[in-house]
Amino acid sequence: MGNENLVFKKFLLSKGLKLTKPRKIILDTVFATHEHFNVDGLYDQIRKKHKDVSRATIYRTIPLLIESGLIKQSLRCLAKDHYEHIYGHGRHLHLICEKCGKIIEVESKETESILNKLAKKHDFKIREFNIGAKGLCEKCRNK
Amino acid sequence: MGNENLVFKKFLLSKGLKLTKPRKIILDTVFATHEHFNVDGLYDQIRKKHKDVSRATIYRTIPLLIESGLIKQSLRCLAKDHYEHIYGHGRHLHLICEKCGKIIEVESKETESILNKLAKKHDFKIREFNIGAKGLCEKCRNK
DNA sequence: TTGAGAATGAGATTTATTCTCAGAATGAAT
DNA sequence: ATTCATTCTGAGAATAAATCTCATTCTCAA
Incomplete structure (x- = not known):
């Protein structure tokens, strides 16, 4: 690096x-x-x-x-x-815990390829993905 | 409605x-x-x-x-x-044109099921999805 | 109809981000 | 190295979305 x-x-x-x-x-x-x-x-x-x-x-x-x-x-x-x-990092998506603010990063090749397909159908040129979800992490849920 | x-x-x-x-x-x-x-x-x-x-x-x-x-x-x-x-609307994701601001809405069942699987793996409870991409729409690109 | 609690409008406040401007730093050409 | 046109910078002012305050008004269950 x-x-x-x-x-x-x-x-x-x-x-x-x-x-x-x-x-x-x-x-x-x-x-x-x-x-x-x-x-x-x-x-x-x-x-x-x-x-x-x-x-x-x-x-x-x-x-x-x-x-x-x-x-x-x-x-x-x-x-x-x-x-x-972005530089030096693989693509990933985020699971954001709304209680403790923890951010879980996950590989996202599959979702991106799907999004790419959909973009192609709509003749849209993607510059930047934004894939994720909000909710509760395991710790915050179990208490 | x-x-x-x-x-x-x-x-x-x-x-x-x-x-x-x-x-x-x-x-x-x-x-x-x-x-x-x-x-x-x-x-x-x-x-x-x-x-x-x-x-x-x-x-x-x-x-x-x-x-x-x-x-x-x-x-x-x-x-x-x-x-x-949300009420009365199917799930969808957004392709946002950064030039003209146009928002293309697309069905997103596939991506959501993948995200659900990943969330399960991390013991994360999703409340709300956030799936999309930014870039250029067909009109803005062709000129 | 009444009353306790909740909700409202108006404007002040907060706060992340952007802008302004006079002086400083950069780097290509000499 | 020196010059110089241009770009950058720090400091603080300005902007603007979102939140808060508070005195007054509205809701609704009894």
Whole structure:
């Protein structure tokens, strides 16, 4: 892992944009874990090491990470947008527990191929899947 | 169609809540069409006939409609939460065009049964499915 | 008809996200 | 290295959807 850097660099170059320090820090922090993230959590994480990266820049960088294909918008939870990695990760869907907030990730090849078939029938070009369900996890149900 | 009233009435009763005029108006307007809706659109629609229903009451009534099983939260579009009917509607998934905003609804029995199987494997109890994809519709792609 | 509790409208409040702007950083060309 | 046109940045203001407050009004069971 570390090729996110190259991907992002190429993307910026192709757009005439610049690879600045804040953008590097944001990219590295995003890919330092494999977890979902939101702006608040990311900001806290970054601030531990770098006191000079602002929320505004995080908000401005996320669309670039999305456009470069490194991350995608994921679920929305507690009124906050969440994001997840695409680069280096297999496709998956989410089972979200509405009580404890736990997110179970599951392989989703089957559902995607079905969705692809349906899209073809409607002459629709899929850019991004969004497959999941909300409910109760085993722990929250058994008590 | 018209049984939404009964369903909602029973739900309110079971909760010790009251079937007020604003709630009736909101319910009727929501089910006057089969379309997705958001608070703003619903408010405008209601205001054509009833000048005395406030946004606050709409925001307060929607969770009740959800809890009673009549509607569900659907996609989020242009920073607004959208909702859709459950009562009287077959399950479906969405293909959302990111350019023109068009929403294509498609039957989704297959994907749901797969998701159900996966949920079972993880001992997860699904309350609500969320299946869809974003991309470009045929019209927006061919120009 | 009454009364206790629930619901309402209006507007204030909250809060995630976006915008503004003056100054700083970037990188291609020299 | 230096220059310079352009892009970026941080800080805080602005925006806007959704929630909350509160004094008043409505519901409905008795």
